[in-house]
Amino acid sequence: MPVVLWVALGGAIGSAARYTVNVWSGRMFGTEFPWATLTVNVLGCFIMGALTEMMALKLNVGQETRAFLTTGILGGFTTFSAFSLDFAYLVERKQVMAAGGYAIASVVISLIAVFAGMNLVRTLIAS
DSSP states (O other): OOHHHHHHHHHHHHHHHHHHHHHHHHHHHOSSSOHHHHHHHHHHHHHHHHHHHHHHHTOOOOHHHHHIIIIIIIHHHOTHHHHHHHHHHHHHTTOHHHHHHHHHHHHHHHHHHHHHHHHHHHHHHHO
């Protein structure tokens, strides 16, 4: 099976897992604070770190398995885990300034983009 299909299958699993956490979190903690998003981001980052280290040090897995687990399942669960792994790799390569710039740019530009998208739709709907 082509790698892209493994990623798609993993993405479906990760998205379903995220939905499950969203429902569970809402029932457990309420919806006044984004507990579900915080939960999937932290859990996804922990799993990404542990999984990639296991694959690097102990598990002999192919490209399909790696893509299925990381880009697929974890990518469907939370893309924040991919961001965090990229940041960690930059730090481990001693590219601290690049890592800091990446983190700041990712958060700030993403927040600007969210507001820009919201404002665009509000403008188009209001006119």
